[in-house]
Amino acid sequence: MKAFHLRVNGERKSVTVDPSTPLLWVLREELHMTGTKYGCGIGACGACAVHLGGLATRSCLVPVSLIGDRDVVTIEAMSHDAVGRIVQNAWVDKDVVQCGYCQSGQIMSVVALLKSNRAPSDTNIEESLGGNLCRCGTYVRIREAVKSAATKLA
């Protein structure tokens, strides 16, 4: 066990865990931030996406020992983020969610995309979200919501 000092959503957090513990479990089990979801545990579904040092990252794959001084941003911070808020509103407007389990990961990936590209093409959207799976099949509505958010950001 070892102590780690993280900055999560702008706040200092300290945890004492095994260094090999994935960030996902630090968030969910130690910090009780359950908005980030466990889907597959092997980086294949994207449900656990967070932003690490500004990059969309699969939190199930990153041991806490490799985080260093990089900022961690999770879905819990999106309502206070200019782009995140617009994306969340677009999600509501387009009624994207069915079961909702994958959606925090979807939104984290979309926010990363729109912060880099304010006018993504269909190809951009498909490529950037290609690693975020939705077993309810809401992909069409996700794309509509991304385009709607992009329009508002333009």
Next chain:
Amino acid sequence: MFLADADGLAAWQKIYSVLTSPRCINCHTATNYPQQGDDRHRHFANVIRGPQDKGVVALNCATCHQSTNADSTGVPGAHGWHLAPLSMKWQDLNDRPLPSSEVCRSVKSQLDGPHLLKHHEGEALVLWSWSPGRRPDGTMRTLPPMTHPEFVEATRQWLKAGRPCP
């Protein structure tokens, strides 16, 4: 054929055997995606090359690959994880390694001697090939067919012989 040429060609064949080993060729692909595993299957999770060979936004190489191996999760890592550019592909579109002669000419056209030696001696992703970490099942990834010092020595010998190609 001069002896020096024979030695140089033998050294090249050693280099070629490393370049076309899975640890190297999986990221020296001819496709718009990386490969993984000793069977060189397509990288899972719809990972694609992207405009700068580092994936695309929200699905960058760094979305999973950190600056060092993550043995607890089985994800390999090294500083600056990325695909080699298409100009340095070592395979054809059918996933077969390019012939030795073709790779040799490609290497010669891409890097001069000093840069090639520097790349083979110290590039983080080259060095990673000899410290590739554990697979998700906990077993060690296989290594290239010779040690890193032997690989560097073969590179030196090839350069010394004038970079002959088959």
